[in-house]
Amino acid sequence: MAGYLTRRLIQSALILLGVSFITFVLLFVLPADPVRQIAGRSATAQTVENIRQQLGLDQPMLVQYWRYLTGLLQGDMGRSYLQKTEVSTLVASRLPASLLLMAGGIACELLIGLTFGVVAAVYRGRPLDQGLMVMSFVAVSAPQFVVGLLLLYVFAVQLGWFPIGGYGTAAHLVLPAVTLGIMGSGWYSRMMRSSMVEVLRQDYIRTARGQGPDPRPHPDPSRPTQRHIAHHRDDRDRHRHIHGRHRRGRVRLRLAGHRAVGMAGDPARRHPRDHGRHHGFSHGHHHRQPSGRPHYPAHRSTHQVAMSSVHDRHRRFKHHQQERNT
Amino acid sequence: MKKLLLSTALLAAMALPGLAQDYTPDPDATPGGMITVTYKDDVATLDPAIGYDWQNWSMIKSLFDGLLDYVPGTTELRPGLAESYEISENGTVFTFTLREGVKFHNGREMTAEDVKNSLDRVTAPETQSPGAGFFASIAGFDAISSGDADTLSGVEVVDPETVKITLSRPDATFLHVMALNFASIVPQETVAEHGTDFGKHPIGTGAFKLDEWTIGQRLVFAKNEDYWRDGVPYLDGVTFEVGQEPIVALLRLQQGEVDVPGDGIPPAKFQEVMGDPDQAARVVEGGQPHTGYITLNVGIEPLDKLPVLEAINMAINKERITQIINGRAVPASQPLPPTMPGYTDGCDGFAFDVEAAKAKLAEAGLEDGFSTELYVMNTDPNPRIAQAIQQDLKAIGVAVEIRSLAQANVIEAGGAGQAPMIWSGGMAWIADFPDPSNFYGPILGCAGAGEGGWNWSKFCDECIDAMATEADSMTDPSAPERLEMWSDTYMKVMEQAPWVPVFNEQRYTMKSTRMRGDDALYVDPVSTPVNYDYVYVTE
Numbered sequence: 001m002a003g004y005l006t007r008r009l010i011q012s013a014l015i016l017l018g019v020s021f022i023t024f025v026l027l028f029v030l031p032a033d034p035v036r037q038i039a040g041r042s043a044t045a046q047t048v049e050n051i052r053q054q055l056g057l058d059q060p061m062l063v064q065y066w067r068y069l070t071g072l073l074q075g076d077m078g079r080s081y082l083q084k085t086e087v088s089t090l091v092a093s094r095l096p097a098s099l100l101l102m103a104g105g106i107a108c109e110l111l112i113g114l115t116f117g118v119v120a121a122v123y124r125g126r127p128l129d130q131g132l133m134v135m136s137f138v139a140v141s142a143p144q145f146v147v148g149l150l151l152l153y154v155f156a157v158q159l160g161w162f163p164i165g166g167y168g169t170a171a172h173l174v175l176p177a178v179t180l181g182i183m184g185s186g187w188y189s190r191m192m193r194s195s196m197v198e199v200l201r202q203d204y205i206r207t208a209r210g211q212g213p214d215p216r217p218h219p220d221p222s223r224p225t226q227r228h229i230a231h232h233r234d235d236r237d238r239h240r241h242i243h244g245r246h247r248r249g250r251v252r253l254r255l256a257g258h259r260a261v262g263m264a265g266d267p268a269r270r271h272p273r274d275h276g277r278h279h280g281f282s283h284g285h286h287h288r289q290p291s292g293r294p295h296y297p298a299h300r301s302t303h304q305v306a307m308s309s310v311h312d313r314h315r316r317f318k319h320h321q322q323e324r325n326t
Numbered sequence: 327m328k329k330l331l332l333s334t335a336l337l338a339a340m341a342l343p344g345l346a347q348d349y350t351p352d353p354d355a356t357p358g359g360m361i362t363v364t365y366k367d368d369v370a371t372l373d374p375a376i377g378y379d380w381q382n383w384s385m386i387k388s389l390f391d392g393l394l395d396y397v398p399g400t401t402e403l404r405p406g407l408a409e410s411y412e413i414s415e416n417g418t419v420f421t422f423t424l425r426e427g428v429k430f431h432n433g434r435e436m437t438a439e440d441v442k443n444s445l446d447r448v449t450a451p452e453t454q455s456p457g458a459g460f461f462a463s464i465a466g467f468d469a470i471s472s473g474d475a476d477t478l479s480g481v482e483v484v485d486p487e488t489v490k491i492t493l494s495r496p497d498a499t500f501l502h503v504m505a506l507n508f509a510s511i512v513p514q515e516t517v518a519e520h521g522t523d524f525g526k527h528p529i530g531t532g533a534f535k536l537d538e539w540t541i542g543q544r545l546v547f548a549k550n551e552d553y554w555r556d557g558v559p560y561l562d563g564v565t566f567e568v569g570q571e572p573i574v575a576l577l578r579l580q581q582g583e584v585d586v587p588g589d590g591i592p593p594a595k596f597q598e599v600m601g602d603p604d605q606a607a608r609v610v611e612g613g614q615p616h617t618g619y620i621t622l623n624v625g626i627e628p629l630d631k632l633p634v635l636e637a638i639n640m641a642i643n644k645e646r647i648t649q650i651i652n653g654r655a656v657p658a659s660q661p662l663p664p665t666m667p668g669y670t671d672g673c674d675g676f677a678f679d680v681e682a683a684k685a686k687l688a689e690a691g692l693e694d695g696f697s698t699e700l701y702v703m704n705t706d707p708n709p710r711i712a713q714a715i716q717q718d719l720k721a722i723g724v725a726v727e728i729r730s731l732a733q734a735n736v737i738e739a740g741g742a743g744q745a746p747m748i749w750s751g752g753m754a755w756i757a758d759f760p761d762p763s764n765f766y767g768p769i770l771g772c773a774g775a776g777e778g779g780w781n782w783s784k785f786c787d788e789c790i791d792a793m794a795t796e797a798d799s800m801t802d803p804s805a806p807e808r809l810e811m812w813s814d815t816y817m818k819v820m821e822q823a824p825w826v827p828v829f830n831e832q833r834y835t836m837k838s839t840r841m842r843g844d845d846a847l848y849v850d851p852v853s854t855p856v857n858y859d860y861v862y863v864t865e
Binding site: 030031032033036037038039040041042043044045046047048050051054079082083084085089090093094097149152153156157160163164165166167168 | 364370371373376378451454455458459460462471472522523525526540541543567570573574575577578580583732734735737738739742755758768776778780
């Protein structure tokens, strides 16, 4: 481990060295003379030469690079030609604000992105999902200055909730952080949605649902547990089953009165969305409650797998909905 | 003011008592109130020897004073820290009598020693002042600039209230130079204390003092209660907020949070603002000593032929180019802008005439045209202006390839003489001081034509240079005969057409409804954007 760390540290130091060298060389490749820029347009040739000599810009490039490196290692970043100030002062003075904005931006990114992603995945294919995904697409594509100005216009100019510019209070942070958050959230929401959809499609989830777990929490310990046996169904139907939802062309199988099956000793079963998330539910196999363990005393109705006609399915679906609504 | 700067003979050996400030302060002005000014970029430095951009120029003017100053809103000189001065008969010795009882912000009284130290400091090579060259006419400048001396031999402290400055040659612009920010008087002890960081801890004698500076966020100027000019400034202070996009600044101004957007009205919003009578009423328009031009490098074929230069001058549709920038400029006929003394009235320059231009090309034996390159800075609207120029020249058969580069790279190519044509936008000349000579030496004279100089046409005519030198040898900068000579000089330059003068940009300063004071203070030719010392607010 120590060897690995040392190796990686040396590698990154070398990369930094390479980057600094390339950046330094670029300054020499560009046809612009920093001395003339410092000296300004009214400078005499003598002034230009004086400045060049004082800054050591008349030295060979490698000498200059060496001086830059040794300075940098001692924490001396030099003085800015443009701002006429120590570079370290300039960096230090802006760092707190940048870090604060970064933290705010990431927080908003995660908050907006993950929420949208989860909601979209759960309501996959419905207008809410489509709306959110269009929004995330727009958020990813919209340039920052458009989003920023739009937010400014609505929330600062029209509504006057936040200051239009400046720095210092929490109110100043909100709009910039939300702007960054919206930009980044597009990524997160899409990623979150697709991973979540992926997981929701996993056989073990479907199996769990096939076994009857309700996505909603339904603690009702007073009812006796009835186990639902999935092995009546053939694989094909099991895979296609859409639980609790009636969608054209996809409904093959209706579960009547399905309810979560208690997974003995499995804390995950209490998860509101995901009762069946358990390693014991591997796909394609028959599932049984491990015998000898106490059944989780949870749910009320009997479970029954009904292979039925479309008509019957509709009827049962309605019945089921009614039952759920009670 | 004309009285002050009479002819050399009258001035000679005659003290000028009672150099009354012939600026009548606004009788309605009320003291009090803070204003907020915004900028996109942070302020680099407030060191008067270093600061050389239009953003810190007026800030430094409000923090510091020089021996001379300008009447607010005009280009006329008036006394500053020097109560009066005498000029010797040959025009090379200036004796300044300092005002008594002027105190620096640190409470110490200003003396003649400070004047000498300040001038030594700005010319010393270690200071790296971009303005050092302006002082070249002071005796001993070469010695200090090359490091052979550490003080200017031409600046002499006679007594604590008197400074004698000897020039190595007569220089009409010297009084203007003494009014430049670079000639501000700074206290030696504070400079010694802070060294290169004096620009972050400025101490001067000006109307305001620096109260707070949070890098990257804001600067706060507070009123100098002990200011030596009575009654001013009116404002209790000025807050400069930096890091604000011009468009955000405009929104904040419309909400009443900002009083002056320092970067002006963003081009995209210009027509909207000017189209709204309410907002347009709060915009002050004024000229500025600026000319936008195309340089034609006379060292590169076929631009070395006069008819070709004339043809290009005739081919450019200046009206259309001003339309590209929403009419925020007036077409130019000559290098000098109309706000500058010495401007030649009634000169129409080259008229836009495609047929005549083609005839000129034929005269040079280039009926079929030629191809060349146009260098341009890569920020809007410059590339669009370059395209307009390209189209105009295509109409006379000249194929132009546009080279759109970063500012520093265009300046480098121009200085090295590699660029056949350069559109000056974004790098155009704005006068340092309101004197016609400032538009000649560095950008049209032989001095600027060398390697690295700003004379990108590489135009050098010894006869015209001699005329310029003669005009500058007069002592009185505003003598009519001197201005006449400058006028002739620029007309002679245009006969050889090394430039296409395209337009003179106008300045538009927008202000909040509560800001008061003469309009001229908001387009002050010397203090951009606003002369903070004289404006006031109603609450």
